[in-house]
Amino acid sequence: MAEKKKKTLISHGIAAQNRRARYDYTIGDTIEAGLMLVGPEVKSLRAGRASLSEAWAGERNGELWLFNAHIPEWQAGSTVAKFEPLRPRKLLLHRKQVRELTGTVARDGTTLVPLQIHFNDRGRAKVLLGLAEGRKKHDKRAAIAARDWQRDKARLMRDRG
Template identity: 75%
Template sequence: MAAQTTKKSGLISHGIAAQNRKARYDYTIKSTVEAGLVLKGPEVKSLRHGRATLTESWAGERDGELWLYGAYIPEYQGGVLSRFEPRAPRKLLLKRKEIRSLLGAITREGQTLVPLQIHFNERGRAKVLLGLAEGRKKADKRAAVAARDWQRDKARLMRARG
């Protein structure tokens, strides 16, 4: 999914606004779910400029609802007077059944909800792709890197042969 931008302003109309690339290295992603995100106007504008960071963020439960913690969305510098906290918790929008199943997986199976990316859908709504994940040990990380390097080298060899 390539991000589409307008020519004049460089804003992301729909596509990926922020990615957590380190998550796929640190965790084994079992399944993914897309959730809506409650944002204020200046936060959306800042996301459209692609300045958000998800590297230290995670999703957790508070009062029976899911929240996104630690995501960094910088203040919008376009002359807007309303300020917001860049690392404030933001509410995630999911159906009750999905929330219950995710919370069950977190508590019973010891898995973690990791945000993988923030993107805008075709209707221009901000969405978060959450991954239900298990942490990797150091040896598993090394094996994943070795497998990825071998796939890259194998593709190069096949291209060289023609």
């Protein structure tokens, strides 16, 4: 029997991931927020072509926005629905959540870092935001050493039976 061809479109999974964020920051709490997009942006996300490497979230006029997230233009789209790939995108949260997050960021000196963009069961695009504190170089080295030790410890335990 012939094998099924693997789909390139992401229907219910991770569309973009910021892998460097967990290295550069210590992530505290995480919160899931909706993302206001236009049609071709959703198609581009489903194709898995977005990048969150330089993205960050912040407050503007009492609302939270996602800045510097690169979602490239959909190539098969018409010229009518063109959009700016790096435009700010509004995050959809309740007012109480917005107040809590902006207060925490202002008070504690933390940053809102987008960790991933994914599609939920209903097919809606969601952003996983993390309250992050920056790491110094020595903190990064300690985190790498701890992760390596955990991996070696697990390997030793597995080999011993």
